[in-house]
Amino acid sequence: MRLKKSGGKRIISIGILIFAAAVFLTLYPGVVGAHSPGEVKLDYDLPAQTLQATITHTRFSEGHYINKVEIRKNGNLVSLQEYKSQPSETFTYSYKVTAVAGDVLEVKAYCSKFGSKEEKLTVGAPGKPVPK
Numbered sequence: 001m002r003l004k005k006s007g008g009k010r011i012i013s014i015g016i017l018i019f020a021a022a023v024f025l026t027l028y029p030g031v032v033g034a035h036s037p038g039e040v041k042l043d044y045d046l047p048a049q050t051l052q053a054t055i056t057h058t059r060f061s062e063g064h065y066i067n068k069v070e071i072r073k074n075g076n077l078v079s080l081q082e083y084k085s086q087p088s089e090t091f092t093y094s095y096k097v098t099a100v101a102g103d104v105l106e107v108k109a110y111c112s113k114f115g116s117k118e119e120k121l122t123v124g125a126p127g128k129p130v131p132k
Contacts, residue, residue: 036115040107044123053107054092067112071095074104099123
């Protein structure tokens with residue numbers, strides 16, 4: 001029985017793909033268990049000029065955690081905080097950020113292993129948030 005040429009090439013291609021995947025997983029095992037932050041929720045207290053970022057990042061560990069939080073106002077970087085661990089799966093950090101109604105605040109949380117999650121909030125009048 002003879003195999004068609006295209007079938008043989010397909011088997012070789014699949015074999016190469018499996019081999020490449022095995023090499024990748026061997027060299028970079030941390031990426032397999034890593035994942036991006038699940039959620040970032042923002043709240044801004046205009047009178048107190050305080051931004052609260054509630055971040056959810058599950059299955060964290062000593063080497064796998066939210067290691068950086070970047071804050072931008074109207075597209076300009078205003079704060080970059082680096083961390084060595086995270087306190088729990090869902091946690092809230094508070095930041096002093098001067099803003100007025102209409103300013104757009106962006107928070108980007110970075111996983112120490114892989115990925116990030118970003119959320120935006122438009123500052124509104126006290127008690128009357130402006131829709132996104």
